[in-house]
Amino acid sequence: MSGGKKRFKATIAGKSYTIVGSRPIEHLQLVANTVDEQIHQIKALTTGLDLEEIAVLAAVNAVSDQLEMQIKMENMQLEMEELQEKINQFEMAETKE
Numbered sequence: 001m002s003g004g005k006k007r008f009k010a011t012i013a014g015k016s017y018t019i020v021g022s023r024p025i026e027h028l029q030l031v032a033n034t035v036d037e038q039i040h041q042i043k044a045l046t047t048g049l050d051l052e053e054i055a056v057l058a059a060v061n062a063v064s065d066q067l068e069m070q071i072k073m074e075n076m077q078l079e080m081e082e083l084q085e086k087i088n089q090f091e092m093a094e095t096k097e
Helices: 025-045 051-096
Strands: 006-012 015-021
Touching: 006 025, 015 025, 025 051
Parallel strands: none
Antiparallel strands: 006 015
16 A cells, blocks of 8 residues: 555544545654644643644744754765765775775
């Protein structure tokens, strides 16, 4: 069933949602559980916010984490390219000897 759309029923912040996606059900479950957990954490840390405001804060946190991971990935890619270039230079120097 890989690649096809899957429907998954999840409860987030006490409300039922149907999530549709092509990822495995385990992935969708993990996503739903993570969002639910983050909403509960934000709710516990704040007062006077409605569910919509809490959801926006959860979305901001998620995008912030995503951007941070993207920056780390790009830095790691650059580092890998630099290391590959050093390996190539080392191999070229060895073949000349």
